[in-house]
Every structure is written in structure tokens, then in C-alpha cells.
Amino acid sequence: MTDFSTMTLETVSKLVREQSASPVEVAETVLDRISSDDPHLNTYISVFREQALHSASVAEREIRSGVYRGPLHGVPMGIKDNLSMRNTVTTVGSSMHCNSVSSVNAGVVDKLASAGAVILGKHNLHEFALGVTTENPHYGTTFNPLNSAKIAGGSSGGGAAAVASGMSIGTIGSDTSGSIRIPAACCGIVGLKPTYGRVSRYGCFPEAWTLDHVGPMGRSVADVALILDAITGFDPRDHGSLDYPPTSTASQLSSDVRRLRIGFDESYFFSNVDASVADTVGHVLRQLERRGASVIPIDLPELDAAEYALTIIDTSEASTVHRTSLARRPERYGEDVRFLLECGQLPSAIDYLEAQQIRSSLKWVVSTAFDAVDVFIGPTLPIRVPDLGERESLVNGHPVDTIESLMRIVGLANLLGLPSVSVPGGLVDDMPVGVQIVGPPLGEQIVLDTAFCVEQITCGIKETVDL
């Protein structure tokens, strides 16, 4: 029996379209892998075996009869368990929601259904998506499939680990302060946070409404592009939704970087970065230059304020979402999440509004910079993939706060709503190093094109992962 679970979405999709692979057979292969491996990795909170096989058989009949819905048709995928799916429980990673049955589909779930995707189940996440390690006190820790002593990252850690280990062909995550890109970097896969408003957040449990994004995760840049094209588009049910047609990035994917102008802001992206991580990203930049890209030094000192503004906005909005629940049932929250929500009660209204003003100011600074460069490139994480339970990491011999470090560089794209992808750029101590590419608003194509070139430079480290 062919092991479809180790294939890229692009390959599975092609086999299904050509009717060389049966969607039912593909789904069974991946579901069997979930049965055998998920007890060790804990990537799913719920698995819909019967429902998934039924969807796969419907897809199979449709394709046989000449009805082909597109590249996700008959492809088995997972979704993060903060996304509503009709008649299923959405736990949001919290014990308080262990019986919360959704009556509607999230906007992105509707899109997947229209595209004919087979939804396998819902992935584990950091409690309420309010953390970056997926050490969940209610549903257990998700382990990194590359090294079970390491974090999978978060908050979309279950999805990243499932994709990296063959338990999902692709998945949907959410990203408020790096929650797609951090686990993608930790698990050696590709994760894209699109432009704010590109993908509907309707039916996605909110964390911080002006920072929340929904986006794709996959084994390759092409996989992520295929998923993105299926889930973008205007949704009037999401007040932040942009009224633009769906993207068509996959068909236009190009690794030609000959006229690409890469912004290199050493101060923001490379300060206090582990030397081995910086070397890995530096190697990628040199290879991009060899292929014709220009690396342009640029200094934006104002970006130093980004972490402050993001923290004020993120924690204030999250604490607003949880205000009543936290007051009534504080004991139902995990220790780290409760502390975060209490921190979010500290800023005054003036602090919050000043943070929004900083954000607005930084938006102008960066949009002006995009006149001179096409993308910014830096590491996704300034540190090596941490061990589980690690709260202090070493950067070139100096101790740093692990959690703050994980979010430090990725948060800028959330603050400014910019598209940003993490793509594997190499290995340090047999663990992946993510390269982060940030583009201008609606610049998903150039971000993915650049990532596509990086993937070719590194030959896709997914091939080194022992699935």
C-alpha cells in the first residue's frame, strides 16, 4: 500500500486529480498513521475517522464522475481546534470548552468544504492560543516529531507536528503573535501568516482581534500556496475581512529572484540572535544574492518599539475577550495563561491607545521602506528550538527569556498586518532553523516566491526528516 502520508499536498493532489490515488485510500493511510503515532505526539484533540472517510468517498465519487473542485479535493487535512466546525466540539484548548459544540462552520472551514478537502480532525494548541509552546494543561503537550525533548512551538503546535510527522497533509492555523510561524520553524515545515483580512476569521475563537490571522501550514511552499488560494476571499461576517478576490499564488509560483530587493535590517532582525541561527540565515541570504537578488542594508530604529506596542495590544485585547470568564472561573485557566491575562489588565486606556499610535506610526515607517525593498528577511526565531519546559535560553552565552524570544521577531508582521512566511533554511544540531520573509500588504505572491527560492536553495529539509 502506498504511503501517501509522507507526500506533499501537491503530489497527493496530483495523484487524486489523475485518479491514480483514491481519496478513501489516502485518508485511510493518514488515519492509520494517526492511530499509530498520535498517542506519542498528541497532535490531535479530536479525530473524525468515520466522517473523514465519508467525505473521502463523496470526493471519490465526484472526481470519478468528472466533478473536480480543485487542488484540495479529496486531500486529508487537519484544522486547529479554535476553528468552529458544525456539530463538532471546539475546545480552544480549554477544559471550559470541552463540550462546546459548534452550530456553524468557521469561514475557513466553509472554504475547505467547498474545495472538497477531507477534514481529519482538530489539532491541539496552546490553551486559548495564548502561548507559544503547546504545553497544554488540559489536553497534554504536543511533542516535536523531530525530537520529543523539544517544543513543537505554538500556539498551532499540534498542526505543525502533525504535518511534519505525516498525520496531516496540510493544515490551518491561526497567528496572533507568531502562532503559525513559530511552530512551523520548530517542526521544519512552512507556515504563512497572510495579510490581515485576507483569510476570514469568522468562527475562529478570538485572541486579540486587531492582531488575529488565519493561515495555511504545509510541507512545502507550493503546498502552502495551494491551501492559501483555496481559503482567501472576502467574508462579510468578519469585520476585518478585505474585499479582494481569492489569491492565485500557486499557479504563479516562481523562484526567479533576479530583481528581488531584500531589506536587511540588522538591528531589528539580527540583534541578540544565536550565532548559529544567524549564520544559517546569512548563508541563505548569500545564496539568494548568488541567484541575482540584491541585499539592501536598511536601518529602521523605530522598530524597537514594536515589541512594546504588540505586547500592550495583544494582552489588552486578550484580557478583554476573557474578562468575564477570568473573573468567574480563574481556576479553570492554566497558570501561564492566567498570568498573561492578568498582565493584560495592567495597561490603561491611554497605554492601549498610545500603543495603537505607535503601530500607526510604524506602519508608515515600514510602508516607506517598501518603496526601496520588496521583502525583509531574517530568522523566524532568534534562538535554537528550546527544550520542553525551558524558560531561559542561551544566546551566545547570555541568558534570555525563552517565551519572549520566541515571539520577538515574528510579532512585527502581526502588528502591521503584513504577510510573513517561515520556511526551513537549514539545520542546527539536527533541528530546523526557520527563515522569515516579510512582504508588503497583499504581497503574498512575492513572499511565497522568495520562500520558494529558499526552499530550492536548501533542497527542502523535509527530505531529511525521518517520517
Added chain:
Amino acid sequence: MSQPDEIGSNCSDSNRAAELAQYWESLILKRGSHMDSLGPDVRDIAVGFDPRVGGAHD
């Protein structure tokens, strides 16, 4: 902006109060001097957010 010694003053758990004060103190340090250079063009922003434009969403 609240001062660190005010933070946690209403908290009955002294350890938690100290943790919150420490958090706030370290956050203030990250604020830097950027606010000093904010021009009047961003003073009237609304809370809504649209990445395509410099101002309010609505």
C-alpha cells in the same frame, strides 16, 4: 502610564503582585523613546486596523 510600584497594589497574593510589577517594569523598558517622536498625523487614529492604509479602518 502606571508606575511599577502601583502595579499589583490591589492584588491579595503578594507573590503574584511582585510578578506583575516585575512584568510591568520590564515592559516599560521596551517602550523606549519612540513615543517622543510621534507626530500629530497619528494622534487621531481609531482602533480599527487596515494594513493597506495608514489610518483607521472604518
